[in-house]
Structures are given as C-alpha cells and as structure tokens.
Amino acid sequence: MVETFEHTADLGLRVCAASLDELFAEAGRGLFSFVVENAGEIQPRITQFINLKADTLDDLFFDWLSELLYRFDAQQLVLCRFDVQVSGLSLVAKVAGEPVDRARHRFLREVKSITYHGLVIRQSGQHWEAEVIVDI
Amino acid sequence: MGNVVFQGPLERVDTCCWRIPKSYKAGMRVDGLIFADEPMIERIRGDLAPEQVANVACLPGIQGASLAMPDIHWGYGFCIGGVCATDPSEGGVISPGGVGYDINCGVRLVRSTLTEADVRPRLPALVDELFKQIPTGVGRTGKYHFEPHELRELMIDGPRRLAERDLVTERDVEFTEAHGRLDGADPSMVSKRAYERGHAQCGTLGAGNHFLEVQVVDHVVDAEAAAAFGLAEGNVCILIHSGSRGLGYQVCDDALRALRNAPANHGISLPDRQLVCAPATSVEGRHYLGAMRAAANFAWCNRQLLMWQTREVFEEVFGRPWTELGLELVYDVAHNIAKFEEHTINGVRKHVWVHRKGATRAFPPGHVEIPQAYRHMGQPVFVPGDMGRASWVLAGQQGSMEKTFGTTCHGAGRAMSRTAAAKDAQDRHIAGELAARGIIVRAGSRRGLAEEQSAAYKDVDHVVDVVHHAGLSKKVARLRPIGVIKG
Numbered sequence: 217m218v219e220t221f222e223h224t225a226d227l228g229l230r231v232c233a234a235s236l237d238e239l240f241a242e243a244g245r246g247l248f249s250f251v252v253e254n255a256g257e258i259q260p261r262i263t264q265f266i267n268l269k270a271d272t273l274d275d276l277f278f279d280w281l282s283e284l285l286y287r288f289d290a291q292q293l294v295l296c297r298f299d300v301q302v303s304g305l306s307l308v309a310k311v312a313g314e315p316v317d318r319a320r321h322r323f324l325r326e327v328k329s330i331t332y333h334g335l336v337i338r339q340s341g342q343h344w345e346a347e348v349i350v351d352i
Numbered sequence: 353m354g355n356v357v358f359q360g361p362l363e364r365v366d367t368c369c370w371r372i373p374k375s376y377k378a379g380m381r382v383d384g385l386i387f388a389d390e391p392m393i394e395r396i397r398g399d400l401a402p403e404q405v406a407n408v409a410c411l412p413g414i415q416g417a418s419l420a421m422p423d424i425h426w427g428y429g430f431c432i433g434g435v436c437a438t439d440p441s442e443g444g445v446i447s448p449g450g451v452g453y454d455i456n457c458g459v460r461l462v463r464s465t466l467t468e469a470d471v472r473p474r475l476p477a478l479v480d481e482l483f484k485q486i487p488t489g490v491g492r493t494g495k496y497h498f499e500p501h502e503l504r505e506l507m508i509d510g511p512r513r514l515a516e517r518d519l520v521t522e523r524d525v526e527f528t529e530a531h532g533r534l535d536g537a538d539p540s541m542v543s544k545r546a547y548e549r550g551h552a553q554c555g556t557l558g559a560g561n562h563f564l565e566v567q568v569v570d571h572v573v574d575a576e577a578a579a580a581f582g583l584a585e586g587n588v589c590i591l592i593h594s595g596s597r598g599l600g601y602q603v604c605d606d607a608l609r610a611l612r613n614a615p616a617n618h619g620i621s622l623p624d625r626q627l628v629c630a631p632a633t634s635v636e637g638r639h640y641l642g643a644m645r646a647a648a649n650f651a652w653c654n655r656q657l658l659m660w661q662t663r664e665v666f667e668e669v670f671g672r673p674w675t676e677l678g679l680e681l682v683y684d685v686a687h688n689i690a691k692f693e694e695h696t697i698n699g700v701r702k703h704v705w706v707h708r709k710g711a712t713r714a715f716p717p718g719h720v721e722i723p724q725a726y727r728h729m730g731q732p733v734f735v736p737g738d739m740g741r742a743s744w745v746l747a748g749q750q751g752s753m754e755k756t757f758g759t760t761c762h763g764a765g766r767a768m769s770r771t772a773a774a775k776d777a778q779d780r781h782i783a784g785e786l787a788a789r790g791i792i793v794r795a796g797s798r799r800g801l802a803e804e805q806s807a808a809y810k811d812v813d814h815v816v817d818v819v820h821h822a823g824l825s826k827k828v829a830r831l832r833p834i835g836v837i838k839g
Binding site: 220221222223224225226227251253271275279282286288289290291292316322323324325326328329330331332333349351352 | 399425426427428429432453454489490491545548549558559560561598601602604605608609612625626766769770771772796797799800803839
C-alpha cells in the first residue's frame with residue numbers, strides 16, 4: 217500500500233507491506249508514481265540489477281530510493297517492476313522499465329532528492345511500514 | 353507531520369523580529385531570531401520551522417544568532433529562509449543542509465527597452481516560442497553539449513568560460529553575483545553520478561517552482577534606484593529562476609552521505625541528523641566546499657544559458673538583435689549558497705561561512721562586491737512571488753549588515769501543500785483563469801501548474817514589507833507577470 221502525505225513544500229510517501237522486500241518494492245513504485253502521471257503504463261522492457269549495502273536500515277532504504285532516482289535522472293529510465301530481496305543490511309534487486317518516451321510518459325514533477333527528514337522504517341505487528349519525504 | 357505546532361518561546365524583539373532565547377533548549381549556542389510581523393508569526397508557529405532555527409543555533413562555531421527571514425518555512429535540517437554564519441577559527445562547521453539540494457538556486461532579472469504595448473500583440477507567440485525553445489520540465493536535456501573537460505572548466509570558472517562559444521558578454525559576468533565564480537571550486541570532488549545527472553542539463557529550466565516569466569515593471573517605489581538598475585515603469589523584463597539542476601542535487605546528496613559519520617568523528621552532537629556537518633577546515637568539510645563551489649559555478653552557467661536562449665527567442669519574435677531590444681542583465685543573485693565573507697560581529701571583523709538557504713545576499717550601498725554602476729544604491733535583490741501576483745526588486749540596506757550577515761528574504765513561501773493546492777484546483781482551469789487576467793502560461797503538466805498556482809503561495813508583498821521595515825533591503829520596484837513558462 218502506498219499513499220502520499222503532505223509536507224509544506226514537498227511530498228511524503230507512506231508505504232505499508234507484509235514484508236521488508238515488498239516494502240522496498242512498493243516504495244520504488246511510489247517514487248515513480250510521483251514522477252510519472254501514467255506510471256501504470258510503463259513497460260518492463262529493460263531489466264537491471266541493483267546491489268546495495270548500508271550501515272543501517274534507514275540508510276539502506278534511503279540509498280535504494282536514491283539509486284532509483286539516479287537511474288531515472290542520469291539514464292533516463294522509468295521503472296515499473298521491482299523485485300527486491302533484503303537480507304540484513306544489504307539488498308539485491310531486479311528492476312525493469314523502459315527509456316523515457318515523452319510521447320507516452322506524462323511527467324508530473326521533478327524529484328530533486330530523497331531526504332532523511334522524518335524518515336521512518338519500522339516493523340509494526342505483522343507489517344512493515346515506512347515514511348519518507350522527497351524534495352521537489 | 354505538517355500539523356505539528358511549535359510550542360517554544362517566541363519573544364518579541366520589535367515589530368519585525370522575534371527571539372527564541374538560547375535557554376530554550378540544551379545545546380543552543382546563540383539565540384534564534386525570526387524576522388516577521390505579528391500576523392505572520394502565528395502562521396510561522398504552525399510548523400516546526402522555528403524548532404529548526406533553534407537546532408541550527410546548536411552548530412559549532414555559529415556567530416551572532418541563528419536567523420530566519422519572513423518567508424521561513426519547514427525545510428530539511430535548516431528551515432527555508434534560514435541564515436547562519438560560522439567562524440572556522442572557532443571550529444565553525446559547514447553544513448550541506450544549510451545550502452540545500454539545489455545548490456545556487458537563484459534568480460536573474462533581464463531588462464528590456466520594450467514596453468508592455470510593444471509586447472502585448474506578440475505575447476502569445478513569444479510565450480509559445482520561449483516554451484518551445486527553452487528546455488522545461490522533468491529530466492529535460494538542453495541543446496548545449498559540453499565534453500567532460502569543458503564541464504570541469506565551467507565548474508571552475510563559471511559563465512566567463514562561455515565566452516569561448518560567444519554565449520556570454522563581459523557585462524553579463526560583471527553583473528552576476530561573485531562574477532559567477534566562487535574561488536576554490538574543485539570539480540574532482542564532484543562525483544561521476546553528479547556529472548551524469550547534470551552534464552546534459554546546462555541551459556535547462558527544470559520543474560517544480562522554477563520558472564521563466566515575462567514581466568512588466570508595474571510600480572516604481574524608489575525612482576533613483578530603479579533608474580540605476582535600468583528599470584522604468586511600463587517596461588518589460590524577464591525573471592529567470594533555476595539552479596544547478598541534477599548536478600547540484602547529486603552533490604548535496606553525495607555530501608549528506610559522505611558526512612554521515614562526520615559529526616561523530618569530530619565530536620559534534622546534533623539535535624537533527626539532517627544538520628550533518630563537518631568543521632569547514634576538516635578534510636570532509638573542504639571536500640564538500642570544493643564540490644559545492646563547483647556546483648554553484650555550474651548553476652550560474654545554467655542561468656546564463658537560459659538568458660541567452662531567451663535573448664535568441666526575443667530576436668526571433670521581434671526581428672531585431674537583442675542588443676537593440678536592450679535585453680541586458682540587471683543582476684543575478686543566488687539564494688541557496690554558502691559563502692566566505694567578512695562581517696563585523698560584536699565589534700570584531702571576522703571571516704565567516706555564511707549559509708543562505710532560501711535567503712538572498714543584500715549588501716548595502718558602498719559594498720565593494722556590488723557592481724560600480726549600482727554601488728551607491730545597494731545590491732539588487734529579486735524576490736519572486738507567484739505566477740499570478742507579483743515579484744519584487746529590492747536593494748540591500750545597511751540593516752542587513754548589522755542584523756543578518758548581509759541577507760534578506762528570497763520569495764513568498766508556500767501557503768498550501770502541493771496536495772492541498774492540487775485539490776483546490778481540481779475543478780478549475782488555472783491557465784484559463786490567468787489568461788482571463790492577461791497572463792499567458794505554458795506549463796509541462798496541468799498538475800504541476802495546479803501545485804504552483806498563485807493561491808499556493810503567501811502574499812509576497814507582505815514578506816517584502818517586513819524586510820523593508822526591518823531595514824534589511826528597501827523596495828525598488830514591483831513586477832507583474834504577463835507571460836509564464838514552467839516545467
């Protein structure tokens with residue numbers, strides 16, 4: 217489950233999932249839904265692999281979203297599929313998407329960066345939840 | 353999160369200034385001072401921006417007070433509208449959060465000799481052409497290509513390097529803050545990722561609150577200063593708001609990551625991890641400063657290329673060279689930056705790192721860093737409002753040196769969150785409403801336009817009133833938009 221929450225000048229993403237793997241995947245989908253209005257129409261035509269390690273779970277989550285943003289901004293790639301496996305403080309992910317096509321992809325807003333402001337990632341009962349604010 | 357209210361003390365200093373005493377929380381080294389009037393201060397209490405002012409007061413080496421301008425709002429670590437000066441000889445730190453993600457985001461104003469009557473008949477064609485020619489919107493790349501070694505030169509030297517391609521004049525350089533070049537830029541400290549994100553974006557506007565507006569000098573308040581800046585009532589000018597694009601965002605991101613452990617390594621305890629910092633003289637601090645200055649110089653190149661493309665469009669639409677249309681740069685100011693400046697603090701001259709995050713330098717008359725032609729008037733400052741109301745030209749005043757390390761406000765500040773603004777605009781046609789008022793808008797996305805609608809911002813006139821009365825900068829002229837392009 218992904219929802220948006222308000223922050224004065226920017227936007228927050230609230231994610232809830234049954235596992236940590238799904239939480240990271242949902243956050244990836246949520247990030248692209250901020251950027252691409254018709255994110256549901258992105259085709260999984262190119263596959264890439266991502267490996268990350270961090271010192272804390274917060275850092276891993278932050279680095280994961282920053283990595284996706286980098287792939288969009290530097291490689292002009294929009295992503296729609298996120299197969300993530302988190303183990304301890306590292307992750308391996310297979311992501312899929314396609315190159316930006318301005319004739320088909322309608323862009324909503326520019327995400328400058330992922331922030332640590334109010335960043336929360338925690339287990340709550342049987343679920344995992346996270347909150348992150350992105351700089352617009 | 354946006355509903356948390358500041359519960360701490362805000363003591364009235366005078367009609368334009370409020371104090372958070374350093375006794376408010378443990379770790380504060382100096383007071384916090386917020387420049388605002390009575391009606392504003394209640395709204396300012398509505399989020400935790402004042403808490404951020406108090407947090408910044410905890411930074412090692414901070415001088416005077418932790419300051420906030422009247423357009424203060426909640427940011428990351430530092431509030432937007434925040435100003436802080438740190439003395440490196442007293443362990444003063446440099447903090448990427450005190451500069452912001454968009455390093456050297458700023459504004460430049462271009463004047464013209466065209467009047468509104470000259471422009472009105474061709475305004476739709478002009479705005480269409482600006483929107484077509486100037487890359488605008490999410491992730492757009494520009495028409496200028498720079499090889500890696502050229503990009504490094506731009507980061508070291510700023511816009512003056514564009515002379516090799518005839519994309520800048522000597523006058524353009526002269527009328528840019530710091531001549532568009534911060535000394536000590538070190539492109540080797542700029543990551544490969546930052547190059548990759550930014551190399552194709554020099555000369556692009558971006559999205560969000562960035563814009564290019566065709567405006568009319570609506571009302572001159574100070575005739576002498578306006579004349580010095582070449583502004584006459586009824587004349588058309590162009591205001592450009594953009595920054596260092598993906599390159600700067602990545603430099604900030606890299607620095608936040610690189611400095612994650614710096615506070616602990618240097619024995620600095622912080623109330624908020626987004627204030628990550630390092631002593632300005634430390635290896636980590638110097639690395640960030642080298643990269644930040646490179647990104648700042650890149651941002652000045654970006655705004656120079658945006659102005660150059662604007663000149664080309666005007667030439668095309670009006671069929672005359674830009675020099676004949678008088679499209680000269682009035683000035684270019686940064687509002688997200690850290691600069692090493694000399695200030696008098698408690699009667700002692702000191703060199704300090706002035707962090708301005710959503711705040712504009714506003715040096716008073718006589719300051720050597722102001723171009724000779726304007727020096728007797730004070731440094732020009734541009735304060736964008738919103739696309740439906742107004743923007744302002746101000747001039748720096750002596751009070752800024754006495755109270756705010758030579759600083760004033762940078763904008764109106766948001767009054768509505770993005771989601772609230774979009775909801776408010778749901779059944780409305782924002783572009784149509786503006787068109788009915790004679791303002792032509794071209795934007796990349798309808799939703800983006802809704803989020804940036806006029807009502808989403810506070811009234812810039814009110815913000816400017818406060819800095820005027822506080823003696824930080826004086827009103828020179830009010831500008832009214834007639835054409836807007838946005839991402």
